[in-house]
Amino acid sequence: MKRILIFLFLLIIVNFVARAQQDPQFSQNMFNHLTINPGFAGKSDAINASLLNRFQWVGFPGAPVTTVFNADATVGLIGQEDGIGFSVMNDEIGYEKNISVSLIYAWRTDVGNGKLGTGISIGLMNKNLKPGWSSDAGANLIDQGDPLIPQSEVNALVPDIGFGLFYEHKDYYLGLSVKHLNQAVYSYEESGKYSLVRNYYFSGGYNIRLSDPLFEVQPSLLFKTDAASYQVDVDVNVRYNKRVWGGLGYRLNDAVIVLLGTEFRNGIKVGYSYDLTISPLARYSSGSHEFFIAYSFNLNRRREQKYKSVRFL
Known part of the structure; x- marks a missing residue:
């Protein structure tokens, strides 16, 4: 009976995720703009790469596991500070595995006292379904009599387009973007069709300088919706000496988030977040963990360092 209840609960959650959250969710959104907004590409005069x-x-059977690699750089194709980018994402949940690859271009221009990036992403998404997926207990969680579930492993590949605007001022940023703009349709011979719906994102953040110049408070917001449901993330980070940060976040009706990170002098940045689940899923899960590592190589900065010993390079 316990297995049956867990299975039914999983079906409800997977169905909710499939309909209301086609795109994976993240907690360190302030360091993951390129994943949701192509207008972010080329924001800094640097070559940037990150892995999340x-x-x-x-602890929950079939729980989502997501890996994202992003890279972007400033180039001079149309304007002097245009951006290009590349994004690869692997997202697995239950018997479903999604892989997407996108090329990104952003045209950047001065607007007021800041810069506006207008970006587009063009790529491919592959959806793989494995009907033989089973729980850790070994029980098959697929009803072979369901005509909507394929009886063998299937794949479908579709084009995917996104669009975004990202405005950056020295004290704040604003972002507006849409993913799956073309609303591509996966078609499976055995189980019919599956449509991607547009996902809309609004992001914003502010940098508050305190009387002590070593400390900054950085609140941020992410709102996303597919026009049928929505999700809101609110975070506040405190950054020390521009290199160490920590903070708390809240995802509406879902989790309280702890954020930690640091940036080393060689340009490497690492971060970690832990989601303390406050929804009914807390009975079945120990929370969510998210790790990222990033590197930025400044194209213009000349690093002049002196060392007392060649052993410390």
Whole structure:
């Protein structure tokens, strides 16, 4: 009976995620703009690369696991500070595995006292379904009599387009974007069709300088919706000496989030977040973990360092 109840609960959650959250969720959104907004590409005069790994609802059978690699740089194709980018994402949940690859271009221009990036992403998404997926207990969680579930492993590949605006001022940023703009349709011979719906994102953040110049408070907001449901993330980070940060976040009706990170002098940045689940899923999960590592190589800065010993390079 316990297995049956867990299975039914999983079906409800997977159905909710499939309908209301086609895109994976993240907690360190302030360091993951390129994943949702192509207008972010080329924001800094640097070559940037990042790798993020998220383990959601740890302990829950078939829980989502997401890996994202992003890279972007400033180039001079149309304007002097245009941006290009590249994004690869692997997202697994239950018997479903999604892989997406996108090329990104952003045209950047001065607007007021800041810069506006207008970006577009063009790529491919592959959806793989494995009907033989089973729980850790070994029980098959697929009803072979369901005509909507394929009887063998299937794949479908579709084009995917996104669009975004990202405005950056020295004290704040604003972002507005849409993913799956073309609303591509996956078609499976055995189980019919599956449509991607547009996901809309609004992001914003502010940098508050305190009387002590070593400390900054950085609140941020992410609102996303598919026009049928929505999700809101609110975070506040305190940054020390521009290199160490920590903070708290709240995802509406879902989790309280702890954020930690640091940036080393060689340009490497690492971060970690833990989601303390406050929804009914807390009975089945120990929370969610998210890790990221990033590197930025400044194209213009000349690093002049002196060392007392060649052993410390």
